[in-house]
Amino acid sequence: MPAVEISNLCKTFRDFFGRRRVQALDGLSLNVNAGEVFGLLGPNGSGKSTTFKIAVGLLRPSSGGVTIGGAKPGSLAARKATGFLPEDSTLLPFLTALETLKLHGALAGLTRKQAADKAHELLERLSLKDAARRRVKGFSKGMQRRLGIACVLIAEPDVFILDEPTSGLDPLGAVQVKELIGELRKQGKAILISSHLLGELENVCDRVAFLSKGKLLSEGTLEELLREKDVHELRLSPPTPDAIRALEELAREKGLNVLSSRAPMRTLEAFYLKMLGDKDPKP
Amino acid sequence: MISRVLAIARAALLEALRARLAPLLALVLLLAVPALALLFGESADTRAWLTRSITSEGLRVVFPLAAILGGGFLLKPALKRGWSVLPARRSEYFLGAALAGGGVLVLAAGLFALGGVLANQWLDGDLTVTRSPDAISKQRVKDGALQTAAGQADATTWANPAYGEELVLPLPARAGETLKGTVEFQLVWTAEAPPRDRAPVAVWLQNGNVRTPLATTVQSRYRVQFEGAWPESGSLVVQPTDPVLIVGASPDRVRLELERASPWGSVARLFMLSCGAALLCLLLVLLVRSLATAPTAVLAGLLLFSTLTLLPSLAPTTKMARDRRAALERAGEKSTLVEQLEARATSLPELFPSGLFDEFLAARVVPAEAWSAAAWRLLAGLALLPAGAALFRLRQIAK
Numbered sequence: 001m002p003a004v005e006i007s008n009l010c011k012t013f014r015d016f017f018g019r020r021r022v023q024a025l026d027g028l029s030l031n032v033n034a035g036e037v038f039g040l041l042g043p044n045g046s047g048k049s050t051t052f053k054i055a056v057g058l059l060r061p062s063s064g065g066v067t068i069g070g071a072k073p074g075s076l077a078a079r080k081a082t083g084f085l086p087e088d089s090t091l092l093p094f095l096t097a098l099e100t101l102k103l104h105g106a107l108a109g110l111t112r113k114q115a116a117d118k119a120h121e122l123l124e125r126l127s128l129k130d131a132a133r134r135r136v137k138g139f140s141k142g143m144q145r146r147l148g149i150a151c152v153l154i155a156e157p158d159v160f161i162l163d164e165p166t167s168g169l170d171p172l173g174a175v176q177v178k179e180l181i182g183e184l185r186k187q188g189k190a191i192l193i194s195s196h197l198l199g200e201l202e203n204v205c206d207r208v209a210f211l212s213k214g215k216l217l218s219e220g221t222l223e224e225l226l227r228e229k230d231v232h233e234l235r236l237s238p239p240t241p242d243a244i245r246a247l248e249e250l251a252r253e254k255g256l257n258v259l260s261s262r263a264p265m266r267t268l269e270a271f272y273l274k275m276l277g278d279k280d281p282k283p
Numbered sequence: 284m285i286s287r288v289l290a291i292a293r294a295a296l297l298e299a300l301r302a303r304l305a306p307l308l309a310l311v312l313l314l315a316v317p318a319l320a321l322l323f324g325e326s327a328d329t330r331a332w333l334t335r336s337i338t339s340e341g342l343r344v345v346f347p348l349a350a351i352l353g354g355g356f357l358l359k360p361a362l363k364r365g366w367s368v369l370p371a372r373r374s375e376y377f378l379g380a381a382l383a384g385g386g387v388l389v390l391a392a393g394l395f396a397l398g399g400v401l402a403n404q405w406l407d408g409d410l411t412v413t414r415s416p417d418a419i420s421k422q423r424v425k426d427g428a429l430q431t432a433a434g435q436a437d438a439t440t441w442a443n444p445a446y447g448e449e450l451v452l453p454l455p456a457r458a459g460e461t462l463k464g465t466v467e468f469q470l471v472w473t474a475e476a477p478p479r480d481r482a483p484v485a486v487w488l489q490n491g492n493v494r495t496p497l498a499t500t501v502q503s504r505y506r507v508q509f510e511g512a513w514p515e516s517g518s519l520v521v522q523p524t525d526p527v528l529i530v531g532a533s534p535d536r537v538r539l540e541l542e543r544a545s546p547w548g549s550v551a552r553l554f555m556l557s558c559g560a561a562l563l564c565l566l567l568v569l570l571v572r573s574l575a576t577a578p579t580a581v582l583a584g585l586l587l588f589s590t591l592t593l594l595p596s597l598a599p600t601t602k603m604a605r606d607r608r609a610a611l612e613r614a615g616e617k618s619t620l621v622e623q624l625e626a627r628a629t630s631l632p633e634l635f636p637s638g639l640f641d642e643f644l645a646a647r648v649v650p651a652e653a654w655s656a657a658a659w660r661l662l663a664g665l666a667l668l669p670a671g672a673a674l675f676r677l678r679q680i681a682k
Contacts, residue, residue, distance in 0.1 A: 057373075058680045074676075079370045092294060094301035099294070106290040107370045135301070155370050 001070060002031035003159050003190030004038075004055065008064035011050050011214070024050040026214040027064070032190045034158070037181060039201040040194040042211035048194045049087075050214075052161055055192070056084045068159055080108065083152035087163040089144045093137035097128055097147050100136060101154055108155035115154070122150040126176070141168035149177065160184060160191045166200055178204050202226070231259065239263060287371045291379025292386070299387045312394040315341065317402035328501045330406045331646075338399030338410070338550065339640045342557035346392050347634065350384075350561040351584030354568030355577040357384045358675070374672035381569050381668060388565060389558050396554040400547060410549060410646065439469060441531040444523040450530070451489070452519045452537050462488070462497070462513040464539040465646070466521055467506045471529040482507055483525040490517035502646045549643050552653035559660035560634045564588055566664040566671065573675035591634035634660070 011025040025047045032038040040048045053059040055066050057074025071077040091100055098119055105115025123129045126146040136144060145168050152160060165181070166174040181191060181204050195201050201208060202222060209219040218225065236243065248258050266274075299305065316337045324330030357380055369376065403410045442448035454462070470483060481501055486509040488495045497511040509519075519537065523530040564584050572580035636656060639649050 053680075060679055074373070076370075076372055079372070082370075092298050094298045095294060099297070103290055103294045104370070107287050157370075 003034045003036075003069055004032040004192060005067045006030050006051070006055075006064075007066075009051070009054065009061055009066060010063045011047075011054065011059065012062045024214050025054075025061075028211070028214065028216055029064075030209055030216065030219060032159075032192050034190050035185055035188045036207065037185050037191045037193060037205045039205035039208035040192065040211065041198065041201065041208055045213070046211040047214040048211060049163070051211075052084070052086075052163055052192075052194070055161055056082060080155065081158050083155060083157040083160045085148050085152050085160070085162045085165055087167060089141070089148060091136045091144055091147060091151070094135055096133050096135055097123060097139075097150075098132045100147060101150055104151045105154050110154075118154050119150075122153055126150050142170055142173050145169055146173065146176075149180070153180075158189060160189055162191065162193045164195050165193060166195070166197070174200065235264065284372075284375060287375045288378045288382065291369070291371060291376055292382035295380055295383030296386050299383060300390075308391075309394055312391055313398045313401075315395060316398040317405060320402050320406060324406070327406070331403075332503060334399060334402045334406060335410055335644050335646060338396065338402075339553065339643050341395050341399075342392065342553050343635050343640050346388065346395075346557050346561045347564045347588055349391070350388050350565035351568050351581055351588060353388070354384060354565040354584060355572060355581035357381075357565075357569060358572050373676045373678075377569070377573060377672040377675040378668060381566060381671065384565055384569070385562050388561055392554060392558050392561065396550050400550055410643070439531040439533045441471070441529055442521070442523050443529045444526050445473075448523070450521040450532050452521075452534060454514070454517055454519055454539075456516055457513045460513040461510065462539070463508070463510045464537065465502065465506055465508045466519075466532060466538075467536040467645070467647075468521070469505065469531040471531070473527045473529065476527050478528055479525050483523060483528040484530055485522045485524050487520040487522060488514060488517055489520050490514045494520070503644070506645055549649040552649045552651070552657075553639065553643055555657040556635065556639065556653045556660070559657035559664070563634070563660045563664035563667075566667040570667045570671040570674065573671045574678055588634065591632065 007029050009025050009028040010023075012020055013022040013024060015021050028047065028051065030038070040051065042048050050059065054061050055068065055073055057078065066073050068078040069081045071081060073082075092103075095103065098116075101119035101122060102112075102115045105118055106112075108115075110118065120129075120132070123132050126149060128143060128146055128150065131139065131143060136147065139147065145165075149165065152162075162181075166177050169177060178200070181193075184191060185206075193201065193205065205222060207219065207221050208225065210217040234247075236247075244261060248261055251258050316334055319337050320330045320333040324333045358377070371379075399410070440450055442450050466484070466486060468484060472478065482499060484499075484507060486497045486499050486507065488497055488511055495511065497509040500508040500510075502508050521530065521532060521537070564587060567587055568580045568584035571583040575583075636653075639653050639656075642649050
């Protein structure tokens with residue numbers, strides 16, 4: 001059974017008189033399996049947020065349905081099985097980071113001691129240990145984002161629904177989150193992500209789906225969707241001028257077009273992390 | 284479920300108490316009564332009256348209105364967004380938020396009422412200094428010396444200054460003690476001239492042929508406190524001093540402080556009654572808020588508040604008067620639509636029985652039935668909670 005099953009999901013927003021106003025979702029069907037990272041892409045108004053809101057029980061579908069681990073969205077079983085990180089901060093501003101995590105732990109059914117231990121562990125892991133007793137109101141956006149992720153993690157849900165998880169984070173923080181997502185995937189968790197930064201999804205997702213006006217345009221693995229079948233890239237090391245010239249000559253003799261031949265460039269993120277003395281991001 | 288509701292309520296309460304303006308508001312609530320009484324009270328009497336007046340009006344009017352406004356916006360701010368990520372049911376969130384809102388309300392009302400008591404102690408006024416009429420009557424039966432007045436205990440005797448009449452009440456023997464008490468009177472204006480004095484009576488101690496004046500303090504328009512040395516034997520004399528005002532009193536309205544009543548009792552009763560009524564308003568507003576917008580919920584709350592406070596007092600006649608009129612004049616006739624509406628308006632249960640606040644304002648002890656009135660309002664409010672939780676569960680939140 002898929003961890004998240006969305007079948008023929010439709011959502012129509014109506015006005016006060018019951019007249020149809022917006023068709024937000026139109027027959028969306030997709031599954032997210034355990035141990036898989038699934039990316040949801042699409043322009044503004046394509047239905048990504050509506051899908052997430054139906055999945056966490058904020059909205060009811062007009063037809064079709066969503067199940068989270070077999071449970072109906074909004075039910076206690078589904079809420080406990082789901083960790084939802086919305087795009088905007090939903091943290092209570094006057095609680096400290098530690099109190100916030102303890103609250104989420106208590107709601108997830110942990111004992112006081114379990115919640116406190118888990119909270120300290122997560123604060124350490126997300127580099128918030130020094131801010132444990134500070135009120136959330138004084139946190140930077142990045143710190144709030146990290147605390148939001150810690151809140152999602154403390155309940156140890158089976159399904160993660162992350163809306164723009166790296167929004168507001170510095171590159172190092174974004175890398176940490178991506179590593180975290182990789183770890184969760186290894187633990188067999190199902191992860192549903194949306195992001196406007198396509199490059200980030202490319203790094204972490206196993207499968208992606210493209211939405212437009214509430215309809216599914218295409219869906220598949222990154223391998224299936226992104227591979228260019230009529231071009232080949234060859235990387236050499238060390239790149240001596242003679243060897244490169246010889247290879248280009250050989251390609252022309254074989255009747256191939258050499259489209260580009262140049263030293264590859266690092267990404268800005270990789271350069272930034274190297275400058276900071278950290279490791280390169282994982283591909 | 285209960286532990287989750289309590290966890291949410293605790294977090295929401297901490298949020299409210301740690302808000303930037305919370306310490307300032309707490310200080311304002313605590314000092315409101317003392318500061319206003321000091322600012323507007325020139326004499327000790329006025330300050331004592333203001334202490335009672337501000338306390339009763341604050342508890343009676345301000346707190347339910349604050350509950351209505353607070354309830355309207357309670358489910359909205361960070362908490363509204365926050366609950367979407369909490370691993371709890373929506374109904375649990377609703378109950379937790381309502382519990383926290385109620386907690387804030389009770390704390391605020393408690394601080395305000397405490398301010399009233401502090402002002403009373405500090406400004407040396409009396410919120411309530413005498414016991415209830417029943418307790419006074421029982422004490423007189425026990426003492427056996429005050430049953431000499433003619434007629435029943437509640438029969439009013441009148442004294443007209445134009446004929447030199449006075450009201451005389453024998454005192455029990457308690458030599459050596461301080462005689463302190465209050466006399467409450469009714470007035471009839473003869474309309475021959477405007478009333479002259481602030482206090483239309485003087486209080487004397489008659490011991491044989493010797494008459495000693497007692498120190499008096501005006502506590503309200505119809506109430507004077509007196510104090511002096513308690514004689515071995517003698518009578519209390521209430522003498523009308525304004526030539527145009529006829530003064531009437533009954534034995535049970537002359538109260539001696541044989542046992543000083545705690546002012547906390549009355550304040551606590553009004554506090555409970557106010558909290559019960561304000562919580563009823565708060566929970567009704569939350570019920571509407573669970574499905575509608577904040578302004579709609581506030582309007583619904585104001586409608587309830589005005590219906591249960593204004594309409595009963597706007598009705599031109601009381602039910603008793605209407606029944607008597609119907610019996611005498613038009614027995615058997617069908618009442619008109621207007622009369623039916625009038626009857627409905629008067630039969631509505633009042634949110635605040637004004638008599639209880641009037642008693643407090645006149646420095647009398649608030650009757651004990653305020654407890655049951657508070658409990659009924661609280662129960663009515665609590666009955667709205669499950670419906671609110673169920674409705675909030677059904678609500679869709681698109682933004």
